[in-house]
Amino acid sequence: METIRTLEWKVGGQQGEGIDSTGEIFARTLFRYGYYVTTYKQFMSRIKGGHTNYKLRATPYPTQHAGDFVDILLALDDETIPINRHELRPGAIVIQEGKETAIREEDGYLLAVFPLKAIATELGNPLAKNMIALGMSGALVSLPVEEFYAFIEKQFEKKGEKVIASNKAAVDKGYALVREHLADRMKRLEPLPRSTERLYISGNEATAFGSFMAGCRFLSAYPITPASEIMEWMAAHLPAVGGTILQVEDEIAGITFAVGAAYAGARAMTSTSGPGMSLKTEALGMAAMSETPIVIVDSQRAGPSTGLPTKHEQSDLFHMLFATHGEIPRIVVYPSSIEDAFYVAAEAFNLAERYQTPVILALDLVLSMNRTTIPRIDAKRVPIDRGKIVTPEEAKKYGEFIFKRYRFTEDGISPRALPGNPYGVHTASSNEHGEDGYITEDPVIRTKIMQKRMEKVKTARLSRPFYVQDGEADVMLVGVGSARGVIEEVARRLREDDGVTVGGLFIQQLKPLPVEELRPYLAGKRMIITVENNYSGQLLQWLRQHFPIHDRSTAITQYDGNPFRVTRVAGEVKEVLDRVRRAQEAHA
Amino acid sequence: MSVELKKPTLKDYKGDQPTWCPGCGHFSVMAGLQRALVNLGLHPHEVIIVSGIGCSSKLPEYTRAYGFHTIHGRALPVAQGAKLAAPEMHVIVTGGDGDGYGIGAGHFVHAVRRNMDITYLVMDNSIYGLTKGQTSPTSPHNFVSKTTVKGNKEYPMDGLSIALANGATFVAQAFSGDVKRMTEIIEAAIKHKGFSLVNVLSPCVTYNKVNTYDFYREHLVDVPEPLPTREEAIRVVKEHGGHVHGILYVEKRPDFQTLLGIDWKMRDIAAGPMDEATIREIEAEFM
Ligand SMILES: Cc1ncc(C[n+]2csc(CCOP(=O)(O)OP(=O)(O)O)c2C)c(N)n1
Ligand code: SF4
Ligand SMILES: [Mg+2]
Numbered sequence: 036m037e038t039i040r041t042l043e044w045k046v047g048g049q050q051g052e053g054i055d056s057t058g059e060i061f062a063r064t065l066f067r068y069g070y071y072v073t074t075y076k077q078f079m080s081r082i083k084g085g086h087t088n089y090k091l092r093a094t095p096y097p098t099q100h101a102g103d104f105v106d107i108l109l110a111l112d113d114e115t116i117p118i119n120r121h122e123l124r125p126g127a128i129v130i131q132e133g134k135e136t137a138i139r140e141e142d143g144y145l146l147a148v149f150p151l152k153a154i155a156t157e158l159g160n161p162l163a164k165n166m167i168a169l170g171m172s173g174a175l176v177s178l179p180v181e182e183f184y185a186f187i188e189k190q191f192e193k194k195g196e197k198v199i200a201s202n203k204a205a206v207d208k209g210y211a212l213v214r215e216h217l218a219d220r221m222k223r224l225e226p227l228p229r230s231t232e233r234l235y236i237s238g239n240e241a242t243a244f245g246s247f248m249a250g251c252r253f254l255s256a257y258p259i260t261p262a263s264e265i266m267e268w269m270a271a272h273l274p275a276v277g278g279t280i281l282q283v284e285d286e287i288a289g290i291t292f293a294v295g296a297a298y299a300g301a302r303a304m305t306s307t308s309g310p311g312m313s314l315k316t317e318a319l320g321m322a323a324m325s326e327t328p329i330v331i332v333d334s335q336r337a338g339p340s341t342g343l344p345t346k347h348e349q350s351d352l353f354h355m356l357f358a359t360h361g362e363i364p365r366i367v368v369y370p371s372s373i374e375d376a377f378y379v380a381a382e383a384f385n386l387a388e389r390y391q392t393p394v395i396l397a398l399d400l401v402l403s404m405n406r407t408t409i410p411r412i413d414a415k416r417v418p419i420d421r422g423k424i425v426t427p428e429e430a431k432k433y434g435e436f437i438f439k440r441y442r443f444t445e446d447g448i449s450p451r452a453l454p455g456n457p458y459g460v461h462t463a464s465s466n467e468h469g470e471d472g473y474i475t476e477d478p479v480i481r482t483k484i485m486q487k488r489m490e491k492v493k494t495a496r497l498s499r500p501f502y503v504q505d506g507e508a509d510v511m512l513v514g515v516g517s518a519r520g521v522i523e524e525v526a527r528r529l530r531e532d533d534g535v536t537v538g539g540l541f542i543q544q545l546k547p548l549p550v551e552e553l554r555p556y557l558a559g560k561r562m563i564i565t566v567e568n569n570y571s572g573q574l575l576q577w578l579r580q581h582f583p584i585h586d587r588s589t590a591i592t593q594y595d596g597n598p599f600r601v602t603r604v605a606g607e608v609k610e611v612l613d614r615v616r617r618a619q620e621a622h623a
Numbered sequence: 624m625s626v627e628l629k630k631p632t633l634k635d636y637k638g639d640q641p642t643w644c645p646g647c648g649h650f651s652v653m654a655g656l657q658r659a660l661v662n663l664g665l666h667p668h669e670v671i672i673v674s675g676i677g678c679s680s681k682l683p684e685y686t687r688a689y690g691f692h693t694i695h696g697r698a699l700p701v702a703q704g705a706k707l708a709a710p711e712m713h714v715i716v717t718g719g720d721g722d723g724y725g726i727g728a729g730h731f732v733h734a735v736r737r738n739m740d741i742t743y744l745v746m747d748n749s750i751y752g753l754t755k756g757q758t759s760p761t762s763p764h765n766f767v768s769k770t771t772v773k774g775n776k777e778y779p780m781d782g783l784s785i786a787l788a789n790g791a792t793f794v795a796q797a798f799s800g801d802v803k804r805m806t807e808i809i810e811a812a813i814k815h816k817g818f819s820l821v822n823v824l825s826p827c828v829t830y831n832k833v834n835t836y837d838f839y840r841e842h843l844v845d846v847p848e849p850l851p852t853r854e855e856a857i858r859v860v861k862e863h864g865g866h867v868h869g870i871l872y873v874e875k876r877p878d879f880q881t882l883l884g885i886d887w888k889m890r891d892i893a894a895g896p897m898d899e900a901t902i903r904e905i906e907a908e909f910m
Contacts, residue, residue, distance in 0.1 A: 240909070249897070252888070252892065253708060255704065274885050277888025281707070288730060295707075296889065299704070299890070300709060301889035303708070318697060320694075325691065411906055415897075418896045419892065419893070421894050454671050454709055455689075459668070461690070462638070462684055462689070462692055464692040465692060
């Protein structure tokens with residue numbers, strides 16, 4: 036029997052038929068079996084009906100990409116095969132729900148049809164047809180059946196012995212069917228050492244977890260895909276520690292509630308996607324003008340307008356970098372992995388309070404909703420820093436009737452008194468104001484306080500503003516957020532298949548852009564290629580504003596709603612490399 | 624740090640120099656509010672006054688207390704966020720009819736039904752004052768202004784009935800021409816545990832020649848005692864075309880934060896390392 040060390044698997048069916056949970060069970064089972072598991076869900080903006088699918092990739096090494104191909108496909112509706120067929124690897128097995136059992140070779144794959152529903156009904160539980168298909172999946176890679184049992188016992192604990200028994204029976208049936216009909220196609224997924232040092236987690240969960248651990252105790256938001264899970268996670272966890280979420284009337288309330296809570300001294304955030312981000316822009320300016328620290332999460336989806344509400348894109352970069360009237364100080368961060376989402380979210384609160392300004396935390400649909408396998412959390416990495424909050428003793432020393440909330444200081448950051456402090460009474464203002472917070476139109480003060488606000492954030496830095504891989508390479512692939520997953524895979528493939536080394540640069544701090552630190556990896560290179568999910572190459576344009584790379588940079592873009600496939604990007608990178616080489620030869 | 628505090632006086636509440644037009648009704652609202660705070664023995668550092676944008680919304684600049692002069696129409700959500708984070712603070716919201724019933728109307732209805740323990744003073748002059756005299760959501764039908772040159776063809780918004788119909792637990796209307804009564808009403812509103820709305824008829828002497836002090840003196844009907852039911856209160860408001868004066872309706876009901884039943888500790892986040900034990904506990908969800 037052939038031994039394999041990676042598996043790419045997909046289940047497709049109609050929405051509302053448990054496709055997601057079927058995928059989740061297999062993912063978690065393989066995760067516990069010792070594999071690094073990464074998943075990607077494809078779904079539509081409706082609740083019942085319509086094709087949905089769940090992709091899973093199990094690897095012996097960490098990755099952020101759910102893979103281009105499929106080795107085993109469970110087709111639980113008629114659309115699964117036509118929609119996903121192009122991903123089938125030669126020799127793949129497709130298990131399809133059908134009228135009667137039939138096994139036949141199709142063009143490039145083996146089609147195995149089983150009357151899953153009828154078999155499940157015979158077993159006494161028609162709902163268990165997905166479990167039969169799961170059992171077949173496990174059997175095809177010789178996964179010990181006990182791996183499923185353990186999961187079933189935990190999953191259905193509350194539903195009682197009978198449900199547990201019938202689900203186990205369904206899985207057993209799947210194993211039996213494979214042994215009977217597909218024994219010659221069975222492979223063996225090599226067992227790996229199990230680890231208790233890993234988590235299987237989504238980007239939204241990691242973001243919420245990181246915010247929670249950083250002391251965020253208030254989140255106000257309005258439901259929107261793909262950001263809602265952040266609010267839902269916080270809703271489940273905050274009350275126990277004296278905080279709450281609030282599902283408010285709209286996204287303007289989402290940000291303004293957070294501003295109020297932050298003014299009063301809580302660590303507060305709001306989470307949304309593009310449409311909500313558009314609504315928040317006036318209040319974003321208020322947060323910056325009043326020097327109120329908040330964190331705003333924009334989990335991007337395909338725009339513009341309502342766009343493709345359940346599809347992936349990275350097209351809000353300009354919006355996050357520039358939106359709102361007037362000029363404001365802002366910090367824009369973008370974790371480049373699900374693991375980093377935890378730490379970047381936690382640091383976002385430190386940066387917000389240290390620099391007393393809004394921090395925008397970018398995510399994208401893939402980064403938000405995919406799950407992957409990450410190392411456990413390092414509790415020491417991000418200690419909480421609340422910035423220049425003053426105690427009553429400290430405030431008293433100033434001896435002011437009206438506390439100068441916007442005091443001019445060397446670093447531009449003013450001591451901050453929280454409501455309730457007897458010596459810190461002041462009014463925060465969205466109007467231009469002097470040091471005391473009172474309205475002023477004095478041109479000298481205006482100029483000075485504008486400089487204070489704009490310049491104070493210059494030194495703001497994430498502890499890891501970017502990651503570099505093979506930084507000495509003369510061609511760099513640059514990306515943000517979930518693009519890191521595809522770039523890492525592309526670099527791996529080019530190295531393994533073509534013996535070519537390309538570098539990878541994954542920028543986590545977009546504003547203020549750490550220009551000097553980035554220079555060695557961007558200036559003086561032969562070619563800079565950004566890999567980004569938008570039409571206009573927004574990341575490339577942002578980099579071109581800071582580095583003289585106009586004649587040796589290009590963007591590989593995609594804006595069809597889907598994440599990149601490694602094959603496509605690798606092919607395009609090779610084309611660019613060829614072009615560069617030909618140009619050099621012609622020159623020589 | 625424990626602080627020895629003297630009883631608060633009006634002087635403690637003196638903020639920046641007002642820039643309102645002489646005779647503007649907003650002076651009286653501010654006087655009534657400051658007097659009410661002093662009468663209640665509250666110190667400026669125990670109070671947060673949040674406003675939107677408009678002549679009326681400048682009140683926090685002119686009253687010394689914790690304050691937030693926000694953006695147009697957004698005072699209510701900012702104030703509610705502050706109250707959630709610091710429930711021990713007394714949160715007052717001030718702003719105009721344009722601010723609260725125009726651009727901020729969405730927030731208004733939801734603040735009413737949420738019933739957080741805050742007090743909302745709408746300084747209603749039936750005009751957009753700060754932008755120099757346009758028709759507002761409470762301008763009368765056929766009101767003539769620069770933006771309704773042939774008369775306002777819309778009908779005025781009835782904030783009192785909206786509040787009553789959506790479950791407000793304290794609804795009152797006061798008048799800048801009667802500061803004594805206004806002070807009593809504001810005091811009662813602040814003491815009320817839950818969302819309290821005080822619509823203050825506060826004439827704009829510069830741009831509104833219809834809704835004047837004299838007009839209200841002539842038309843206002845006194846409501847000496849709160850009415851027994853919200854239905855009755857709405858009926859009385861409607862009967863008098865909104866020209867009522869007094870506390871219209873009060874209901875005892877637990878406020879939002881009490882209903883949530885949370886042991887509020889939002890602000891108690893100390894600098895230092897993350898809590899490792901909590902991390903390990905939560906990690907179990909992902910294993
Ligand atoms: C988003 C936005 N739109 C418009 C304005 C301009 N603006 C400032 S105050 C105001 C109306 C104020 O009217 P009201 O709230 O009734 O207060 P008043 O001046 O009458 O006391 C408007 C339209 C603004 N500041 N912001
Ligand atoms: S314009 Fe009207 S509302 Fe504004 S300050 Fe003058 S009188 Fe008052
Ligand atoms: Mg007005």
